[in-house]
Amino acid sequence: MxxxxxxxxxxxxxxxxxxxxxxxxxxxxxxxxxxxxxxxxxxxxxxxxxxxxxxxxxxxxxxxxxxxxxxDPLLQERYDQHLAKLQELVEKEVDHNQHNDHLVYLAKHYIEEFAEARTLWERYSGxxxxxxxxxxxxxxxxxxxxxxxxxxxxxxxxxxxxxxxxxxxxxxxxxxxxxxxxxxxxxxxxxxxxxxxxxxxxxxxxxxxxxxxxxxxxxxxxxxxxxxxxxxxxxxxxxxxxxxxxxxxxxxxxxxPGSPEYREFYKDLGWEAEYEYIKPYIMPNGQRKNTGIKYHKITGRDLGLADKELxxxxxxxxxxxxxxxxxxxxxxxxxxxxxxxxxxxxxxxxxxxxxxxxxxxxxxxxxxxxxxxxxxxxxxxxxxxxxxxxxxxxxxxxxxxxxxxxxxxxGFHEYWLNHTNSWIYPHLHKAAERMISLACREALNELELRALNQAARELLLAQSSDWAFIISSGTMVPYAVRRTKSHLMRFNKIYEDIKIGKIDAGWLQKVETLDNIFPNINYRVYRPVM
CATH class of the missing domain: 3.20.110.10 (Glycoside hydrolase 38, N terminal domain)
Structure with a gap:
C-alpha cells in the first residue's frame, strides 16, 4: 500500500x-x-x-x-494545411537524402510521426x-x-x-x-x-x-x-x-532534458537546408523559420551547432x-x-x-x-x-x-514589471477604470451591447501576461508591442464611441471578427463585486 x-x-x-x-x-x-x-x-x-x-x-x-x-474553425483549417506541408516535406526528404542512410532513417521516423498525428487529428475531426x-x-x-x-x-x-x-x-x-x-x-x-x-x-x-x-x-x-x-x-x-x-x-x-542523447532543439532543417530547396516550406516572404524537423542531438553542452552529431x-x-x-x-x-x-x-x-x-x-x-x-x-x-x-x-x-x-x-513580479515593459501598466490601469465605469451602464440598444461586450474582450486581451513576458525576454518584441497597443487602441475607440453615442457599426463588426474570443461574454462582469 x-x-x-x-x-x-x-x-x-x-x-x-x-x-x-x-x-x-x-x-x-x-x-x-x-x-x-x-x-x-x-x-x-x-x-x-x-x-x-x-x-x-x-x-x-x-x-x-x-x-x-x-x-476555432479557421485555425483548425490552417493547422490541417500546416501538417500537410510537413508531411510533404518529410516525404521529399527521403529522396533528397538517399546518399545518407541515417538521414533517411530520421526522415522515415518523422513520416511515421506525422502520419500518426494526422490519424489522431482526423479521428477527432480536429x-x-x-x-x-x-x-x-x-x-x-x-x-x-x-x-x-x-x-x-x-x-x-x-x-x-x-x-x-x-x-x-x-x-x-x-x-x-x-x-x-x-x-x-x-x-x-x-x-x-x-x-x-x-x-x-x-x-x-x-x-x-x-x-x-x-x-x-x-x-x-x-x-x-x-x-x-x-x-x-x-x-x-x-x-x-x-x-x-x-x-x-x-x-x-x-x-x-540536457542529456547528450536527446534531440537538439536549436538545429532545425528550416535553417540548415539549401535555400531554394527549403523555400516552399519557410515564410512566404522568404525568411527562414523552424520547421520542427530536426536531425541532430545535443551531443555536448559546450559544442557549437556545427559540431552536433546526428x-x-x-x-x-x-x-x-x-x-x-x-x-x-x-x-x-x-x-x-x-x-x-x-x-x-x-x-x-x-x-x-x-x-x-x-x-x-x-x-x-x-x-x-x-x-x-x-x-x-x-x-x-x-x-x-x-x-x-x-x-x-x-x-x-x-x-x-x-x-x-x-x-x-x-520568485516575485519583476519579470512582468521592469524597465522593458513598465510602460504597459498605466494604459492597462486606465482601461480597467474605464471598463468598470462602462459596466455600470445599461446598453441602450443591441449595437451598444455588442460594443460593451467587445470592450470587455479587448481589455482582457490587452491584459495577457504573455505580452509583458515576451517584451521582457527580448524575443518577438515587435509582435507583443503591437498586440498590446492594438487591443488598447480598440478598447479606447469603443469607449469614446460609446461616450459620444456614435458607434461605428462597420468597424465594430470587423473587430468582433478579429478578436472573437469569449462569444458569450457579459460586460457586466466588471461591475463592483458586492
Missing amino acids: SIGYLALVLHAHLPFVRHPESDYVLEEEWLFEAITETYIPLIQMFEGLKRDRIEFKMTMSLTPPLVSMLR DLVTAFKQFQDSNNLEIITCGATHGYLPLMKMYPQAVHAQIQVACEHYEENFGRPPRGIWLPECAYYNGLETIVADCGLRYFLTDGHGVLYAQPRPRFGTYAPIFTETGVAVFARDHESSQQVWSSQVGY YDPYWAKQKVAEHAANFMFNRERQVEHLQGIMQRPPIIVSPYDAELFGHWWYEGPWFLDLLFRKTWFDQDVYAMTHLADYLQTYPTQQVCRPAQSSWGYK
Whole structure:
C-alpha cells in the first residue's frame, strides 16, 4: 500500500493568436507546433495508457485562450494545411537524402510521426478539446482553468473588478466547453497576492497552485511545508510546487532534458537546408523559420551547432527509460523520507509547462508515458493522484495565509514589471477604470451591447501576461508591442464611441471578427463585486 502521493500538473497555455485578416502570420505557428509536438503526443499517451488499463492520474490546465484556439474553425483549417506541408516535406526528404542512410532513417521516423498525428487529428475531426475531455470524464485527468487571458493578477489588484473578471470569465468559458464548473485554477504565472483567495472562492473554485515559497513563507508556517496543501481562511486550498522534482525535469542544465542523447532543439532543417530547396516550406516572404524537423542531438553542452552529431530516436528512448526509472526511484526515496518525518502521507506536487514535453524536450511525452507505466507496475511506495481526488481524500488541512509569490524570475513580479515593459501598466490601469465605469451602464440598444461586450474582450486581451513576458525576454518584441497597443487602441475607440453615442457599426463588426474570443461574454462582469 502506498505511503504518499505524486501529482504531476501540466500547464497548457498559449496567448490568443488568430489573424483572419492575413493569409500567413508566423505567430499562429506557436499553436501549430504545440499541437503536433505536445498536445497530440499527450493524447496518444493517454490513449495508450487507457488501452493497457493503466489507471493514470494527472492534473492539467487548458487555458481559455488555448481552448478557444483549439476549437476555432479557421485555425483548425490552417493547422490541417500546416501538417500537410510537413508531411510533404518529410516525404521529399527521403529522396533528397538517399546518399545518407541515417538521414533517411530520421526522415522515415518523422513520416511515421506525422502520419500518426494526422490519424489522431482526423479521428477527432480536429477537436482536441473533446479528446482531452474524455479523460476528464473517466477521472484520469483533472482539467483546471486559468485566468481568462492569463492576466498577471498581482499587477491588477488595485482593481478587484478586473481580477474578478479574469477569473469569472474563465470559469464561465470552462463550463461552456467542459459541461461543468472547474474545481481548480492555475493562477497565471503561479502569481499570488494577499487576498486573491477571496475572489477565487467567490468564483466557486476549490484550489489553486503557487510556487513553493508561496506556501513555505505562509503565516503561520505550515507544519508540513510544501508536502501538504494548506487551506486559506476562505476554505480554498493551496498546493505548492516541489522544488526537487521540478528541477530534475525542468532544468536544461542539471535536469534530464540536457542529456547528450536527446534531440537538439536549436538545429532545425528550416535553417540548415539549401535555400531554394527549403523555400516552399519557410515564410512566404522568404525568411527562414523552424520547421520542427530536426536531425541532430545535443551531443555536448559546450559544442557549437556545427559540431552536433546526428540524432537517433532508438538511443534517446533508452535514455528516457533510464531517466523515468531514476525519477521514480527519487520520488520513492523522497516519499519514504517525508512520511517518516511527517507521520502522514506526503504529496509531491510537480508542475511544469505542458510545452516542455514534446516541443522543448522532444522526448518528454515518452518520459511521461514510461513514468506512468513504471509507477503502475514497478513500485508501491507512492500513488499518482490529481489534485481534486487528493482533496476529496484529505478534506482537512492546516489553515494559513499564503505569501505573495510567482514562479517567475526571482520568485516575485519583476519579470512582468521592469524597465522593458513598465510602460504597459498605466494604459492597462486606465482601461480597467474605464471598463468598470462602462459596466455600470445599461446598453441602450443591441449595437451598444455588442460594443460593451467587445470592450470587455479587448481589455482582457490587452491584459495577457504573455505580452509583458515576451517584451521582457527580448524575443518577438515587435509582435507583443503591437498586440498590446492594438487591443488598447480598440478598447479606447469603443469607449469614446460609446461616450459620444456614435458607434461605428462597420468597424465594430470587423473587430468582433478579429478578436472573437469569449462569444458569450457579459460586460457586466466588471461591475463592483458586492
